[in-house]
Amino acid sequence: MASPNSMSLASPDAMTPCYILGIESSCDETAAAVVRADAPCGERVVSEVVLSQLEDHRPYGGVVPEIAARAHLSALQALVAEAMQRAGVGYGDLSAVAATGGPGLIGGVIVGVMAAKAIAMVHDKPFLAVNHLEGHALTPRLSHDVPFPYLLLLVSGGHCQLLVVEGVGQFRRLGTTIDDAAGEAFDKVAKMIGLGYPGGPAVQAAAVGGDPRRFDLPRPLKGRPGFDFSFSGLKAAVRRSIEQMPPGPLSAQDKSDLAASFQAALVDSTLDRVRRAVRHFRANWPQGTALVVAGGVAANAPLRAELTTLAAREGLDFVAPPLKWCTDNAAMIAWAAAERLALGQSDPLDFKPRPRWPLDPDAPKARGAGAVKA
Amino acid sequence: MRILAFDTAGNGCSVCLWQDGQTLALRTLSMSHGQAEQLIPMIAAVREDSGLDWQDLDAIAVTIGPGSFTGLRVGLAAAQGLTLATGLPVIGITTLEAYARQAANAGYRGAILVAVDARRDDLYLQPFHADDTGGLRPLAAPLAAPVEQVAPLLADWGITTATVTGDATALLDGIAALTASHPQAAVDPACLAGLAAGRSAAEAPAIPLYIRPPDAAIPQNGGQLRPDVPHD
Numbered sequence: 001m002a003s004p005n006s007m008s009l010a011s012p013d014a015m016t017p018c019y020i021l022g023i024e025s026s027c028d029e030t031a032a033a034v035v036r037a038d039a040p041c042g043e044r045v046v047s048e049v050v051l052s053q054l055e056d057h058r059p060y061g062g063v064v065p066e067i068a069a070r071a072h073l074s075a076l077q078a079l080v081a082e083a084m085q086r087a088g089v090g091y092g093d094l095s096a097v098a099a100t101g102g103p104g105l106i107g108g109v110i111v112g113v114m115a116a117k118a119i120a121m122v123h124d125k126p127f128l129a130v131n132h133l134e135g136h137a138l139t140p141r142l143s144h145d146v147p148f149p150y151l152l153l154l155v156s157g158g159h160c161q162l163l164v165v166e167g168v169g170q171f172r173r174l175g176t177t178i179d180d181a182a183g184e185a186f187d188k189v190a191k192m193i194g195l196g197y198p199g200g201p202a203v204q205a206a207a208v209g210g211d212p213r214r215f216d217l218p219r220p221l222k223g224r225p226g227f228d229f230s231f232s233g234l235k236a237a238v239r240r241s242i243e244q245m246p247p248g249p250l251s252a253q254d255k256s257d258l259a260a261s262f263q264a265a266l267v268d269s270t271l272d273r274v275r276r277a278v279r280h281f282r283a284n285w286p287q288g289t290a291l292v293v294a295g296g297v298a299a300n301a302p303l304r305a306e307l308t309t310l311a312a313r314e315g316l317d318f319v320a321p322p323l324k325w326c327t328d329n330a331a332m333i334a335w336a337a338a339e340r341l342a343l344g345q346s347d348p349l350d351f352k353p354r355p356r357w358p359l360d361p362d363a364p365k366a367r368g369a370g371a372v373k374a
Numbered sequence: 375m376r377i378l379a380f381d382t383a384g385n386g387c388s389v390c391l392w393q394d395g396q397t398l399a400l401r402t403l404s405m406s407h408g409q410a411e412q413l414i415p416m417i418a419a420v421r422e423d424s425g426l427d428w429q430d431l432d433a434i435a436v437t438i439g440p441g442s443f444t445g446l447r448v449g450l451a452a453a454q455g456l457t458l459a460t461g462l463p464v465i466g467i468t469t470l471e472a473y474a475r476q477a478a479n480a481g482y483r484g485a486i487l488v489a490v491d492a493r494r495d496d497l498y499l500q501p502f503h504a505d506d507t508g509g510l511r512p513l514a515a516p517l518a519a520p521v522e523q524v525a526p527l528l529a530d531w532g533i534t535t536a537t538v539t540g541d542a543t544a545l546l547d548g549i550a551a552l553t554a555s556h557p558q559a560a561v562d563p564a565c566l567a568g569l570a571a572g573r574s575a576a577e578a579p580a581i582p583l584y585i586r587p588p589d590a591a592i593p594q595n596g597g598q599l600r601p602d603v604p605h606d
Contacts, residue, residue: 051553061597066443066588073447073582077454084458091459107444110410111451117414118455122428244598249602349418350411 018095019046019087020341021119023080023336025112026104027158028053028134030062030075031330034087037095039336041145045331050324051075054198061191063157069107076115083330091123096346098337101129102354104158109353117349126346128337131262133359135332136294137165143321149288151281151316153274153307155326156295157198159182160229160270162277163359164285165292168339173363174277175227182266182297185231187261189238193255203259204300210253210260215241217265222272227280229273231266238262260326267303271310278314290317298326376431378456379567380417382449383441384490384541386560389416391424391431392567400563408441409448417452428460430510435570437561438466439583440490440498440516446582448454453580459561465570466580470500470516470540475569477539478504483535485513487528489546496520497542498585501531518585525549534582 020035024030035047053071055180057063084091099116102109113129120127136154141144150172152163160177168220180188183200190199195206217237220230274291281288291311297303298320311318325332340346376398380389387409388402399420403412421428436453453464470488477486483504490498497520501513513531528536528551538546538555546552570578589603595601 059592061593064588064590067590069443069447070582070584070588073450073454074449077458080454080458086585107447110444111447114410114413114448114451115455115458118417118452119459121414121418122456169457191593191597193597194596194600194602196596239599245600248600250600335503352408352411370515 003070018338019089019093020096020098020334021080021084021094021116022130022330022337023076023112023116024112024132024328024330024333025072025076025097025108026100026102027108027328028057028068029328030072030079031328032080032083033330034083034089035331035334035338036338037342038238041143044142044335047083048329048331049079049082049086050249052330053080058197059224061197062187063105063166065105065107068105069111072108072111076111080115084305091119094123094125096120096126096128096337096341097128098128098333100132100135100333101347101351101358102132104132104355106353106355109355113351113353117351121349126341127349127351128340128345129347129351130333130336130340131357131359132333133159133357134169135336137163137171137359138168138336138339139294139321139325139332140290140292140319140338142332143325144319146290146292146319147316149285150290151277151288153291153293155182155270155293155297155358157181157187162227162273164281164288168343171359173358173360174280175229175273176363177229177231178298179232181231182229182231182270183295184234185266186297187242188235192239192242193250193258195255200297200300203263204302206256208256210256210258212260214257214266216368217241217261219265219269219272222269227273227277229270234262234265234269263302267300267306270303271306274307275310278310278316282316284335294318294321294326296327299323375433375571376426376565377433377435377570378417378421378431379435379563379570380413380449380452381437381469381472381561381563381566382413383437383439383446384560387412387416388563389413390425390563390567391419391420395568397564398404398426402529402560405557407444409445413448413452431460431462433570434462434463434464436464436466436578436580437444437469437566439473440518441468441469442490442493442584443584450580450582463575464580465573465575465578467566467578468516468583469561470498471510472566473540473558474500474502474504474510475536476558476562476565477556478508478510479565480556482537482539482554483508487533487536487538487552489538489540489542491542491545492518492586497524497545499524501528501533501536516585516588521545525551544545556580580584
């Protein structure tokens with residue numbers, strides 16, 4: 001997908017490889033990666049290691065911030081050392097050091113930011129505090145060299161947004177969730193039904209063999225103007241459906257039917273918003289060619305299938321980065337830093353970690369929006 | 375021996391470069407939060423002031439808590455980055471021992487109770503004994519306890535008179551056994567370096583000392599609305 005604004009990102013000295021260390025610690029994965037910015041698509045990620053804290057949080061049915069912060073601190077040093085060792089480069093060979101600077105759970109963000117700042121200071125390298133959402137948003141360029149502008153559906157445990165990515169640091173938010181994020185809804189519904197954590201894979205698995213029409217669940221905001229999302233009413237409707245069932249434990253079939261009905265409603269509601277956004281994007285950004293999905297919920301097979309069909313029908317390329325780069329990872333942080341570095345950007349060593357950090361600060365605040373988790 | 379020492383676990387952010395008992399460079403700021411912004415520029419400034427290069431140093435010393443969870447992570451994560459980037463060993467010192475050392479250095483002898491503000495209803499505590507030459511030994515492990523338990527704890531430890539020190543001495547006014555008070559606002563990084571100078575990273579690893587477990591409750595039935603096994 002060659003284009004005037006695609007890579008590669010040149011090193012200041014064309015002979016010196018441009019290695020960037022990235023660190024991610026904003027939610028429940030601790031990750032480190034080394035990316036070679038001047039390499040062709042497909043050869044850029046030199047090393048990457050991820051440690052999931054899933055088991056630490058599983059008993060709580062969700063991410064506990066203090067548990068996450070402690071786990072990041074215990075894991076970080078060994079992970080960074082491993083990423084550097086696998087890459088076979090020394091700290092002095094790096095062109096920059098990057099960490100997620102927010103948005104996210106602040107205790108974890110601080111851990112990655114402090115380590116990255118310290119490394120950058122010792123070796124006198126540029127430090128970049130990367131917006132975690134920009135990391136997700138620019139991943140299709142790491143994996144597929146997608147040219148600007150493109151339409152991005154960012155769906156994760158903490159976010160659900162439709163963005164036009166016009167350039168590095170240039171985002172136009174079309175819509176966002178006015179209450180829960182999609183991944184959050186999956187987690188909460190899975191918890192109510194008793195399917196375990198994390199909810200996304202659990203609901204998808206339970207929905208196989210379930211009847212998506214058994215429970216008549218709402219499709220929030222479907223057919224309404226705008227591009228916002230809402231999932232809390234859907235979640236409440238699942239709760240009511242369970243409460244109205246005869247007393248006693250749910251049967252396996254009940255669980256499957258609930259999961260299938262919920263998943264169908266969520267996908268249906270999401271698709272309605274994306275369909276509207278695609279038409280708006282095509283009308284206003286006619287040079288755009290791609291619909292991109294990123295974030296952990298991009299792993300949901302029915303959603304992916306529907307998005308593929310939608311993009312084909314609307315004449316857009318559908319791009320989904322590999323799943324390991326859809327969920328939280330450090331390669332996307334190093335890559336976003338590479339894109340910013342190529343534009344001459346870096347951040348001061350007194351950068352303040354940011355629990356909230358919207359990609360499009362000019363976007364109107366969504367009613368009731370308040371998700372903090374990244 | 376040359377040591378870079380810093381503390382962010384309490385009400386300040388302080389950094390020093392220490393060489394065999396002498397402070398070559400020092401920066402301190404009083405703050406209850408914001409250490410994540412200040413610490414690295416302060417370390418850079420202290421190293422520059424000292425005229426030393428990273429390869430001239432022998433070790434890094436850092437407070438491991440107890441204190442503010444976020445504050446101690448700021449220091450420990452910075453120490454991780456420094457050891458990765460320089461290869462220097464990191465030596466961890468508790469805030470409690472640092473305060474006890476500072477009290478002993480100020481001439482206090484006998485039983486010393488260190489009290490650190492936990493910013494909750496209770497305190498982080500540890501009793502020490504300072505011998506005639508100022509040598510310190512802990513009388514019990516660090517713990518968290520509310521103010522009203524301090525007198526019974528002192529009795530349990532067999533302490534009849536003690537000096538109270540640390541950043542929470544004011545909360546312990548009126549306890550009969552605490553006959554002297556040596557309030558301190560912050561850990562002195564030079565004292566930290568002095569403590570670290572006698573230790574290896576294996577003896578004193580830079581592992582956080584939180585004392586308190588994370589606040590989190592495991593939901594009943596995992597949050598399930600219809601538990602698979604009905605309750606009687």
